[in-house]
Amino acid sequence: MHPQIKKRMSFSSFGLAPNLLQALTEMNYERPYPIQEIAIPAILTGKDVLGIAPTGSGKTASYVLPILTQLSKAEKAKNRHIQSLILVPTRELAIQVEEVFKTFAHTFSEPLKVKAVYGGVSINPQMKAMMGVSILIATPGRLIELAESNAVHLTLVKSVVLDEADKLLNLGFQEEMQQIIKLLPKKRQNLLFSATLNDQVSEINQILLHDPIVLKIENEEDSVDLIQQTAFRVSDARKGPLLRYLIRERKMKQVLIFTSSTFKADQVVDKLRKNNIDAQAIHSKKSQDARNKVLRNFKAGHLKVLVATDLISRGIDIEFLPFVINYELPRSPKDYVHRIGRTGRAESTGEALTFVTPEDEHHFKIIQKKMGKQVPFEETDELNLNGY
Numbered sequence: 001m002h003p004q005i006k007k008r009m010s011f012s013s014f015g016l017a018p019n020l021l022q023a024l025t026e027m028n029y030e031r032p033y034p035i036q037e038i039a040i041p042a043i044l045t046g047k048d049v050l051g052i053a054p055t056g057s058g059k060t061a062s063y064v065l066p067i068l069t070q071l072s073k074a075e076k077a078k079n080r081h082i083q084s085l086i087l088v089p090t091r092e093l094a095i096q097v098e099e100v101f102k103t104f105a106h107t108f109s110e111p112l113k114v115k116a117v118y119g120g121v122s123i124n125p126q127m128k129a130m131m132g133v134s135i136l137i138a139t140p141g142r143l144i145e146l147a148e149s150n151a152v153h154l155t156l157v158k159s160v161v162l163d164e165a166d167k168l169l170n171l172g173f174q175e176e177m178q179q180i181i182k183l184l185p186k187k188r189q190n191l192l193f194s195a196t197l198n199d200q201v202s203e204i205n206q207i208l209l210h211d212p213i214v215l216k217i218e219n220e221e222d223s224v225d226l227i228q229q230t231a232f233r234v235s236d237a238r239k240g241p242l243l244r245y246l247i248r249e250r251k252m253k254q255v256l257i258f259t260s261s262t263f264k265a266d267q268v269v270d271k272l273r274k275n276n277i278d279a280q281a282i283h284s285k286k287s288q289d290a291r292n293k294v295l296r297n298f299k300a301g302h303l304k305v306l307v308a309t310d311l312i313s314r315g316i317d318i319e320f321l322p323f324v325i326n327y328e329l330p331r332s333p334k335d336y337v338h339r340i341g342r343t344g345r346a347e348s349t350g351e352a353l354t355f356v357t358p359e360d361e362h363h364f365k366i367i368q369k370k371m372g373k374q375v376p377f378e379e380t381d382e383l384n385l386n387g388y
């Protein structure tokens with residue numbers, strides 16, 4: 001384990017490309033986050049890295065900046081030979097990582113070509129766009145399809161990133177991962193980022209990484225302290241009115257609401273709209289285009305209420321999200337922490353409001369116990385919800 005670094009350094013001490021330093025200043029990245037202090041110099045010296053860090057810790061920039069610096073000094077990508085491969089579990093994360101790479105890549109006089117590929121959309125345009133790509137962000141299935149049809153070659157890859165490795169492995173991608181690893185050259189740099197260190201991550205660490213720098217940034221469980229949590233005791237029948245009451249009375253301008261099913265998500269959206277509250281749902285039954293569009297609108301602040309299910313939630317990075325509402329409890333305590341971790345991230349604070357019906361009481365006790373934190377309750381029986 002790397003020793004704790006006490007004093008925060010500045011980005012200029014790492015040897016990153018000068019244009020990146022300027023871009024960081026323009027983006028108001030004043031100082032590196034702890035993960036960046038350790039990962040950036042390690043990656044620049046060519047070491048393998050195992051980073052245990054939750055979303056929101058700044059892990060994306062911790063690999064994007066050194067990879068761009070390295071590749072800007074290397075020979076350009078040839079034909080369909082990519083130089084850096086970023087594997088991600090979801091399309092949403094692929095798009096987000098692509099955005100971060102592009103933001104910084106554009107600042108080079110000869111920008112490196114960056115492309116994200118994922119399933120659920122037509123493969124042909126992706127095949128055509130692969131020419132000259134240096135940095136490819138991909139979900140495993142689509143990458144294999146592209147590699148098998150010779151649209152992309154992996155034999156000259158210099159660095160591989162597994163982002164959200166725990167999820168990549170959990171979602172049953174193991175076989176695909178093995179297949180991909182076989183297509184990579186033996187000599188390469190491996191970077192693995194994961195929110196948790198579970199058995200599968202330890203296993204892949206042993207297969208994939210060589211003498212890695214291991215770093216662990218505080219768990220989401222620890223950063224839960226940043227989040228102001230409240231639970232509302234409410235009957236099922238009064239959840240809808242309570243939701244509308246809270247959105248209006250708390251003057252919420254941007255709120256992410258969680259339900260446990262796509263059916264419920266659509267139903268909540270429907271009800272909000274009927275009550276003139278602008279809302280959209282994002283879940284696996286929506287087309288990819290629809291999901292992208294909704295997420296863009298929400299991030300830009302054009303859409304006030306986004307209703308989501310757990311599958312979609314992880315990896316969605318929204319800066320300064322002030323409110324998360326658990327309309328329904330998630331089954332797993334881990335998901336609860338991931339959900340509320342959408343707020344109060346990366347040095348800003350937020351509020352998480354949770355609806356608890358009499359049937360939920362027992363399960364919510366378990367969630368609190370696992371989280372190691374008691375959530376204060378507000379009673380709503382006496383609350384006048386007429387007109388909501």
Ligand code: AMP
Nearest residue numbers: 029031032033055056057058059060346
């Ligand atoms: P990530 O964990 O990569 O999803 O990053 C979380 C958020 O922190 C993103 O919105 C980044 O733009 C932001 N961020 C990352 N590093 C820094 C930094 N050093 N200073 C300020 N913001 C940052």
